Amino acid sequence: xxxxxxxxxxxxxxxxxxxxxxxxxxxxxxxxxxxxxxxxxxxxxxxxxxxxxxxxxxxxxxxxxxxxxxxxxxxxxxxxxxxxxxxxxxxxxxxxxxxxxxxxxxxxxxxxxxxxxxxxxxxxxxxxxxxxxxxxxxxxxxxxxxxxxxxxxxxxxxxxxxxxxxxxxxxxxxxxxxxxxxxxxxxxxxxxxxxxxxxxxxxxxxxxxxxxxxxxxxxxxxxxxxxxxxxxxxxxxxxxxxxxxxxxxxxxxxxxxxxxxxxxxxxxxxxxxxxxxxxxxxxxxxxxxxxxxxxxxxxxxxxxxxxxxxxxxxxxxxxxxxxxxxxxxxxxxxxxxxxxxxxxxxxxxxxxxxxxxxxxxxxxxxxxxxxxxxxxxxxxxxxxxxxxx
Amino acid sequence: xxxxxxxxxxxxxxxxxxxxxxxxxxxxxxxxxxxxxxxxxxxxxxxxxxxxxxxxxxxxxxxxxxxxxxxxxxxxxxxxxxxxxxxxxxxxxxxxxxxxxxxxxxxxxxxxxxxxxxxxxxxxxxxxxxxxxxxxxxxxxxxxxxxxxxxxxxxxxxxxxxxxxxxxxxxxxxxxxxxxxxxxxxxxxxxxxxxxxxxxxxxxxxxxxxxxxxxxxxxxxxxxxxxxxxxxxxxxxxxxxxxxxxxxxxxxxxxxxxxxxxxxxxxxxxxxxxxxxxxxxxxxxxxxxxxxxxxxxxxxxxxxxxxxxxxxxxxxxxxxxxxxxxxxxxxxxxxxxxxxxxxxxxxxxxxxxxxxxxxxxxxxxxxxxxxxxxxxxxxxxxxxxxxxx
Numbered sequence: 001x002x003x004x005x006x007x008x009x010x011x012x013x014x015x016x017x018x019x020x021x022x023x024x025x026x027x028x029x030x031x032x033x034x035x036x037x038x039x040x041x042x043x044x045x046x047x048x049x050x051x052x053x054x055x056x057x058x059x060x061x062x063x064x065x066x067x068x069x070x071x072x073x074x075x076x077x078x079x080x081x082x083x084x085x086x087x088x089x090x091x092x093x094x095x096x097x098x099x100x101x102x103x104x105x106x107x108x109x110x111x112x113x114x115x116x117x118x119x120x121x122x123x124x125x126x127x128x129x130x131x132x133x134x135x136x137x138x139x140x141x142x143x144x145x146x147x148x149x150x151x152x153x154x155x156x157x158x159x160x161x162x163x164x165x166x167x168x169x170x171x172x173x174x175x176x177x178x179x180x181x182x183x184x185x186x187x188x189x190x191x192x193x194x195x196x197x198x199x200x201x202x203x204x205x206x207x208x209x210x211x212x213x214x215x216x217x218x219x220x221x222x223x224x225x226x227x228x229x230x231x232x233x234x235x236x237x238x239x240x241x242x243x244x245x246x247x248x249x250x251x252x253x254x255x256x257x258x259x260x261x262x263x264x265x266x267x268x269x270x271x272x273x274x275x276x277x278x279x280x281x282x283x284x285x286x287x288x289x290x291x292x293x294x295x296x297x298x299x300x301x302x303x304x305x306x307x308x309x310x311x312x313x314x315x316x317x318x319x320x321x322x323x324x325x326x327x328x329x330x331x332x333x334x335x336x337x338x339x340x341x342x343x344x345x346x347x348x349x350x351x352x353x354x355x356x357x358x359x360x361x362x363x364x365x366x367x368x369x370x371x372x373x374x375x376x377x378x379x380x381x382x383x384x385x386x387x388x389x
Numbered sequence: 390x391x392x393x394x395x396x397x398x399x400x401x402x403x404x405x406x407x408x409x410x411x412x413x414x415x416x417x418x419x420x421x422x423x424x425x426x427x428x429x430x431x432x433x434x435x436x437x438x439x440x441x442x443x444x445x446x447x448x449x450x451x452x453x454x455x456x457x458x459x460x461x462x463x464x465x466x467x468x469x470x471x472x473x474x475x476x477x478x479x480x481x482x483x484x485x486x487x488x489x490x491x492x493x494x495x496x497x498x499x500x501x502x503x504x505x506x507x508x509x510x511x512x513x514x515x516x517x518x519x520x521x522x523x524x525x526x527x528x529x530x531x532x533x534x535x536x537x538x539x540x541x542x543x544x545x546x547x548x549x550x551x552x553x554x555x556x557x558x559x560x561x562x563x564x565x566x567x568x569x570x571x572x573x574x575x576x577x578x579x580x581x582x583x584x585x586x587x588x589x590x591x592x593x594x595x596x597x598x599x600x601x602x603x604x605x606x607x608x609x610x611x612x613x614x615x616x617x618x619x620x621x622x623x624x625x626x627x628x629x630x631x632x633x634x635x636x637x638x639x640x641x642x643x644x645x646x647x648x649x650x651x652x653x654x655x656x657x658x659x660x661x662x663x664x665x666x667x668x669x670x671x672x673x674x675x676x677x678x679x680x681x682x683x684x685x686x687x688x689x690x691x692x693x694x695x696x697x698x699x700x701x702x703x704x705x706x707x708x709x710x711x712x713x714x715x716x717x718x719x720x721x722x723x724x725x726x727x728x729x730x731x732x733x734x735x736x737x738x739x740x741x742x743x744x745x746x747x748x749x750x751x752x753x754x755x756x757x758x759x760x761x762x763x764x765x766x767x768x769x770x771x772x773x774x775x776x777x778x
Contacts, residue, residue: 007398007401011395012394015392211634213634214634224606225606241599244390245390260637
């Protein structure tokens, strides 16, 4: 087990109707005027935005609306938000939505008190330590941004998609989590979110750090819960209980509890980001294609933790590590397939992927040799991309 | 799953030598003068206290020493501490020790800013919302107080042992956790701590709240990690890695992550508290006697969750619930026995327990009908106490 610091000062308020506490919680952390960040029409049509606004008004918290945040959020909206906040003396963010909305709110929160270009933090030029407070009303269980210190923003100039990770500066002050708000998510988005949260765990699980039994077991536990609950959500989208289990699993998958004391990987995310950038696929669905291919490569070259995954998560019995790994991968693909997720390029609708381009962009962005659990050069990543065919 | 609020704003700093950060962390939360609370001679003899004091001095944090806290800490020391803090303008606590030391520091922290008697909070007369900041250097993984919002204090007048639970007011601001500090714990204390943390999970695990798969799986995961690591710690007390796994497990067992969204029980703790009060046994060892007896009663009367425990934690195969429950209990007893823990009154050194007295004190303190997973009257608790013979 490696040394670690774990600090998650997010207050989670979970249950039916908790969006009505948005005002009370904003006020409790001293906010007087928030930027209300949201995405497309669904939060408006469903009446959620109105309920949140009523709650703010009832608690005398002023607000400005900042809607229309798109998936794979971009820096232009961040600059715009920062300018509004400064001009209007906004003192905090309230994000109503999923990962893209929350990540945009976090980026604005970081940029407002900083005199330079907010992108400096994403470019790794300096460490993020101060930000305006961010509150969340979560509508999509997937990205885990409601509990993480992370934010992913794409710079339009060059389409650089960068994930910024902070220890605590960007962790939301509160997250209001009502599983009912996820009832109307389309099946494909629900399933993609499930893949996303599972991969947040797997990127931490596949490690060479020895003696991390406690986080291994917690990670396996969250994976098993997701595997148990996901088919129920798909079969009955308005089943509160399975929605609740999935929603809380998505938070635990990414708030760090599955990653304490261990090296993490995140190379599958990097490989998927290139696919998203070129072909515009849904992130979670892209991960469902990348991860089994990456695991297959590992089953051949470095199977031990993949085998443990097969045995402990899917109850594979094989004694041989390569076989146990392979059977585990097949079980994972079958599971994701059962949710309607693709597990190949063709399934993503990409009939003739430009693998040379993907490999070249990947290493250009991330370096010649990448990956934590196993170091991958260009010929390795080419093999992995080809395994997605 | 029930609605819940989960808020754990404790910064955990985990690894070798982290006690040297006591000053830096105290200073980072604005402390100028702390009450340094500790127990017996081991923290002095080992040099730990000196290292902590050096760290405080190096960060210009003044301190007053307040040592000699005993196991099952009492209100007299709390009153004494409160008086010192007020007189000397202490602005925070630094607890160096295990549960008794931390719980005393928490009680003092609660009492200083309150004009009335600090016991009002423990007596349930009012809700704890404000306290001085508490920092921790943990030396005993067991009580989980380094991450919990709880504090257990015994009132000398009447020997009332009361556990106060707060949502966040009493959660430490930081916890410094160096597994090396636990190398010198005597085997019996190590084993008792392991039983204590396992029971913190079980009191949450045995619930009738339906649809809590995510917390069931996390709880089972932490239990499995403890069961895997505990024999290593007993065999080799200076094995850093297994000590680290056990130490972090003790925190996760009681910081609430295993309990979100579910009714909890805590009747085994109540039954053990009476044994401790009358016979002065070690809390964790007492729990190792109480819990299998309570589970045996449940195997007969309400087996479903006990059976799930047997199947998922100890891989029991029996299809029948009562049988699976019974086999799980036998496995748990064998496991605790293998650590050198007692699982009967005789094992605790109590040859002729006064069961009438225990039953009568229990119901006098807790009410005529007690328990969450199954409601127990006097004749039920008498049966359970007799099952400990």
